[in-house]
Amino acid sequence: MSTHPSxxxxxxxxxxxLAFASLGVVILSxxxxxxxxxxxxxxxxxxxGxxxxxxxxxQLIGPIVAFLLLLTLLITSFARRGRASREG
Structure with missing residues (x-):
């Protein structure tokens, strides 16, 4: 266990x-x-008409798209941090 923060x-x-697109879709919805x-x-x-x-x-599709964008952001962020912790 390292005492120095990575x-x-x-x-x-x-x-x-991804973050701003998710926020924009939520606001538009x-x-x-x-x-x-x-x-x-x-x-x-x-x-x-x-x-x-x-x-x-x-109104119907916007929250679903925003959730998928946020989920994609979380997955890529966790993958990036995991890769960084293995390398460091």
């Missing part, structure tokens, strides 16, 4: 991209959810 590996560009709630409250009854189908799709 240095943290540098954060790669792909890690930042929440925005779509709020827009549907506000439109329902305002009395919009025709959600079949315009951008509404896309808004519903983003």
């Amino acid at each position: 240095p943290q590996p540098a954060v790669r560009r792909i890690d930042r991209i 929440i925005g779509c959810f709020l827009s549907v709630m506000i439109a329902t409250w305002a009395g919009v009854t025709d959600f079949s 315009g951008a509404w189908p896309v808004v519903f799709l983003v």
Whole structure:
């Protein structure tokens, strides 16, 4: 057991991209959810035309995509740290 802490590996560009993409998808999904709630409250009854189908799709698929991006980030981060600890 080493008494010296191992240095943290540098954060790669792909890690930042995955983190910000996950955050962006979550924020977009929440925005779509709020827009549907506000439109329902305002009395919009025709959600079949315009951008509404896309808004519903983003609202449904967005959290799943964000979770998969976050899971990918965690797996790559754990693999990178494991590789760094074996090398060090």
